[in-house]
Amino acid sequence: MFQINEHYQALPGSYLFSTIAAKVAAYTNANPDKQVIRLGIGDVTQPIAPAVIEALHQAVDEMADASTFHGYAPDLGYAFLRSAIVQNDYRPRGCEIREDEIFISDGAKSDSGNIQEIFDTRCKVAVTDPVYPVYIDANAMAGRCGTYDTVTQTWSNVIYMPCVRENGFVPDFPKEEPDLIYLCIPNNPTGTTITKAQLQGWVDYANKIGAVILYDAAYESYITEPDVPHSIYECEGARTCAIEIRSFSKNAGFTGLRLGFTVVPKDLVCGTVSLHAMWARRHGTKYNGAPYIIQRAGEAVYTEEGKAQLQEQVAYYMRNAGLIKKGLQDAGYEVFGGVNAPYIWMKTPGTMGSWEFFDDLLERAQVVGTPGAGFGPSGEGYFRLTAFGSYENTAAALQRIRAL
Amino acid sequence: MFQINEHYQALPGSYLFSTIAAKVAAYTNANPDKQVIRLGIGDVTQPIAPAVIEALHQAVDEMADASTFHGYAPDLGYAFLRSAIVQNDYRPRGCEIREDEIFISDGAKSDSGNIQEIFDTRCKVAVTDPVYPVYIDANAMAGRCGTYDTVTQTWSNVIYMPCVRENGFVPDFPKEEPDLIYLCIPNNPTGTTITKAQLQGWVDYANKIGAVILYDAAYESYITEPDVPHSIYECEGARTCAIEIRSFSKNAGFTGLRLGFTVVPKDLVCGTVSLHAMWARRHGTKYNGAPYIIQRAGEAVYTEEGKAQLQEQVAYYMRNAGLIKKGLQDAGYEVFGGVNAPYIWMKTPGTMGSWEFFDDLLERAQVVGTPGAGFGPSGEGYFRLTAFGSYENTAAALQRIRAL
Numbered sequence: 001m002f003q004i005n006e007h008y009q010a011l012p013g014s015y016l017f018s019t020i021a022a023k024v025a026a027y028t029n030a031n032p033d034k035q036v037i038r039l040g041i042g043d044v045t046q047p048i049a050p051a052v053i054e055a056l057h058q059a060v061d062e063m064a065d066a067s068t069f070h071g072y073a074p075d076l077g078y079a080f081l082r083s084a085i086v087q088n089d090y091r092p093r094g095c096e097i098r099e100d101e102i103f104i105s106d107g108a109k110s111d112s113g114n115i116q117e118i119f120d121t122r123c124k125v126a127v128t129d130p131v132y133p134v135y136i137d138a139n140a141m142a143g144r145c146g147t148y149d150t151v152t153q154t155w156s157n158v159i160y161m162p163c164v165r166e167n168g169f170v171p172d173f174p175k176e177e178p179d180l181i182y183l184c185i186p187n188n189p190t191g192t193t194i195t196k197a198q199l200q201g202w203v204d205y206a207n208k209i210g211a212v213i214l215y216d217a218a219y220e221s222y223i224t225e226p227d228v229p230h231s232i233y234e235c236e237g238a239r240t241c242a243i244e245i246r247s248f249s250k251n252a253g254f255t256g257l258r259l260g261f262t263v264v265p266k267d268l269v270c271g272t273v274s275l276h277a278m279w280a281r282r283h284g285t286k287y288n289g290a291p292y293i294i295q296r297a298g299e300a301v302y303t304e305e306g307k308a309q310l311q312e313q314v315a316y317y318m319r320n321a322g323l324i325k326k327g328l329q330d331a332g333y334e335v336f337g338g339v340n341a342p343y344i345w346m347k348t349p350g351t352m353g354s355w356e357f358f359d360d361l362l363e364r365a366q367v368v369g370t371p372g373a374g375f376g377p378s379g380e381g382y383f384r385l386t387a388f389g390s391y392e393n394t395a396a397a398l399q400r401i402r403a404l
Numbered sequence: 405m406f407q408i409n410e411h412y413q414a415l416p417g418s419y420l421f422s423t424i425a426a427k428v429a430a431y432t433n434a435n436p437d438k439q440v441i442r443l444g445i446g447d448v449t450q451p452i453a454p455a456v457i458e459a460l461h462q463a464v465d466e467m468a469d470a471s472t473f474h475g476y477a478p479d480l481g482y483a484f485l486r487s488a489i490v491q492n493d494y495r496p497r498g499c500e501i502r503e504d505e506i507f508i509s510d511g512a513k514s515d516s517g518n519i520q521e522i523f524d525t526r527c528k529v530a531v532t533d534p535v536y537p538v539y540i541d542a543n544a545m546a547g548r549c550g551t552y553d554t555v556t557q558t559w560s561n562v563i564y565m566p567c568v569r570e571n572g573f574v575p576d577f578p579k580e581e582p583d584l585i586y587l588c589i590p591n592n593p594t595g596t597t598i599t600k601a602q603l604q605g606w607v608d609y610a611n612k613i614g615a616v617i618l619y620d621a622a623y624e625s626y627i628t629e630p631d632v633p634h635s636i637y638e639c640e641g642a643r644t645c646a647i648e649i650r651s652f653s654k655n656a657g658f659t660g661l662r663l664g665f666t667v668v669p670k671d672l673v674c675g676t677v678s679l680h681a682m683w684a685r686r687h688g689t690k691y692n693g694a695p696y697i698i699q700r701a702g703e704a705v706y707t708e709e710g711k712a713q714l715q716e717q718v719a720y721y722m723r724n725a726g727l728i729k730k731g732l733q734d735a736g737y738e739v740f741g742g743v744n745a746p747y748i749w750m751k752t753p754g755t756m757g758s759w760e761f762f763d764d765l766l767e768r769a770q771v772v773g774t775p776g777a778g779f780g781p782s783g784e785g786y787f788r789l790t791a792f793g794s795y796e797n798t799a800a801a802l803q804r805i806r807a808l
Contacts, residue, residue: 001583001613001614001615002523002524002527002583002584002614002615002616002674003523003524003526003527003583003674004522004523004524004674004677004679004682005521005522005523005524005525005682006524008522008682008685008686009677011685015688015689041476043475043476044475045470045473045475046470046473047467047468047469047470047473048467048468048473050468053464053465053467053468056464056467056697057461057464060457060460060461060464061457063451063452063457063460063660063661064451064452064454064457065451066449066450066451066794069449069450069451069452069657069660070660071447071448071449071657071659071660072445072447072659072660073660106510106662106691106692107692109690109691109692110690110691110692113689113690113691114690117409117545118408118409118412119406119407119408119409120406120407120408120409120410121409122407123406123407133689134689134690137689138689138690141521141685141686141689141690179405179406179407180406209405210405210406211405211406212406253473253475255475255476255692256467256473256474256475256476256477256695256696257467257695257696257697258510258692258693258694258695270406270407270408273408273413275408278408278409278412281412281415281545282412282545284419285419285517285537285538285541285542285545286513286514286517286518286538286542286545287510287513287514287517288510288511288513288514288659288662289662290662291660291661291662291695291698292660292661293460293661293697294695390470
């Protein structure tokens with residue numbers, strides 16, 4: 001008789017965004033006349049840039065002709081895309097990353113979820129708190145997280161590194177030594193970030209204790225301040241301790257096109273075993289590459305035309321971020337993030353809980369955000385708004401919030 | 405100090421197709437004047453059908469406009485595609501499969517590799533021998549396969565079910581009881597298949613012993629004989645024991661577009677736990693959907709125009725299959741498959757080994773096939789040729805083989 005992976009049974013009931021969707025559906029059903037504005041989930045709303053659309057059409061036409069048709073993609077991704085990534089994302093910042101260290105994928109969520117597979121199930125995981133739920137859930141499914149306590153909303157075998165107002169949202173090195181450290185910088189959900197010197201501290205720490213940093217840089221294109229690192233490989237020694245995960249979702253609006261990549265430096269080893277070789281084996285066995293036409297779309301992101309168009313798109317969302325930040329501050333809220341990231345992280349008023357504030361905002365302003373508590377215990381008492389809506393909707397939402 | 409997933413270390417060195425690629429590269433470097441014809445890997449060569457190309461262009465245009473732009477896809481895939489699948493692949497064959505039991509993915513390789521995750525690592529795996537390597541490798545990475553013996557080329561903890569000339573390539577029920585049974589029908593690599601009555605026997609067997617059948621139906625569109633099942637859900641009782649994996653790669657040439665789906669019936673349970681719910685959780689946590697434009701391409705496969713065009717494409721490849729089969733038979737070889745599948749499985753001459761025949765064919769005819777031994781120990785003494793080349797190349801290859 002077959003048995004299931006019992007670790008799935010340890011996962012708490014429902015996923016954050018499913019709970020939100022259910023609450024919003026219940027509200028709109030009960031109030032069909034009310035227009036709800038959604039600034040909750042981190043999905044983009046602006047259309048794909050013209051340079052990318054052109055590349056997509058061209059690639060589709062190539063697939064229509066036997067002489068230019070493309071079947072299975074190369075295991076690591078097409079060289080044209082890996083080369084554009086090195087030349088644009090890494091070389092100009094002095095990062096020593098080579099084309100054959102880049103693995104093209106269908107997005108940062110898949111890679112974030114799958115990367116833990118190449119590590120021992122006994123590895124101890126450290127996450128910032130609040131945190132993107134995928135890091136924890138993927139490890140829980142593999143049995144690394146122990147048991148979930150529904151009261152404290154924490155896993156027994158996870159090291160939580162609080163990022164709160166009191167420490168400026170910069171995590172401290174944990175007391176217990178971790179094996180795998182997840183860092184998302186600029187951070188989702190808090191929208192805050194750390195300096196290059198602070199990140200260098202994490203790299204030195206990881207190298208010292210023999211930990212691997214799983215570095216999620218999905219939001220790097222929103223960085224506006226000069227002292228904030230765009231890649232962990234800007235830090236010395238990162239090649240021996242860090243895997244970097246990148247996305248085309250937020251810088252180029254690819255949430256519906258699906259493209260990302262992961263960098264595994266060849267210097268990252270465990271004894272004589274190369275993690276690059278292990279990830280290559282995983283990639284080659286359980287994955288078959290991102291679609292050719294989507295990889296061509298990714299290449300177009302790096303053309304001069306594409307870059308100019310996408311800078312405008314990022315600026316559009318950051319204008320929203322500024323609007324939200326200022327609007328909330330003017331309304332008397334304490335607000336964080338929104339400078340180097342498309343997320344605004346606000347303190348709920350007084351002793352109000354995250355979900356209480358969620359319900360209140362939905363009821364009284366018909367605005368949907370994300371309760372901070374959904375991202376981890378240290379998110380309680382906070383609330384996330386995203387800058388990914390349209391300008392008009394964002395402005396309308398803020399007007400409603402200020403009128404409360 | 406972090407540790408790696410030690411099960412990766414148990415995997416034998418190089419992947420079958422990498423070894424073949426290296427051998428072919430060495431030959432062409434040494435013989436730059438010789439033109440090599442590749443009938444080895446199962447990649448298609450015909451371009452994407454016009455109806456699908458049109459749908460792709462339309463969907464790309466939708467992504468260019470904010471009012472028709474699509475961000476994150478629904479977790480299970482778009483309803484338009486799941487509905488087309490039910491209406492075309494299942495309802496007409498009397499299979500009781502509902503839309504919400506279908507999970508759209510980026511292809512059968514990913515799903516074949518990932519599905520084992522929802523089962524206990526102590527589950528005992530049975531595979532046909534020869535077999536598509538992904539089934540075994542994915543389980544080996546999870547620690548289910550034991551140790552690999554390089555002499556016998558078998559894993560200590562895997563149940564091998566030989567499919568050879570002597571049993572008509574129909575596997576017998578194994579002596580030891582398995583928990584997970586991988587069946588690929590029509591079969592890759594042998595190109596052979598089984599009848600509906602024989603498959604019903606497997607469903608009854610699985611239900612009796614409490615095993616799950618992981619049924620790979622990637623080649624169902626090549627079936628020409630009436631008594632061969634297109635789906636395992638044509639069999640009574642399959643809803644309580646079978647997961648079916650499907651692909652758009654071979655019926656519609658999507659190897660470079662990446663689309664597939666997996667069916668997990670809600671009746672498939674372990675005690676009170678639904679495997680559907682587990683796979684939904686896995687899907688929602690470690691995956692973010694196939695691209696919108698590719699799902700629209702998949703929908704076009706099911707239009708009247710698309711179906712007619714793709715029937716022609718399948719017929720094109722099956723003409724190649726007939727050519728290979730007849731050519732080899734005329735040349736005195738013993739040949740199997742090629743009637744309900746695009747693969748031809750031949751016996752190597754006399755006592756010649758698979759790899760010996762590979763080298764000989766490359767050297768003397770400059771034709772590349774796949775050594776049967778690469779698919780498992782019972783593949784030794786066999787050789788696979790695929791019908792996915794162009795007609796011209798296929799005809800030229802057969803002329804060379806017949807001239808030997």
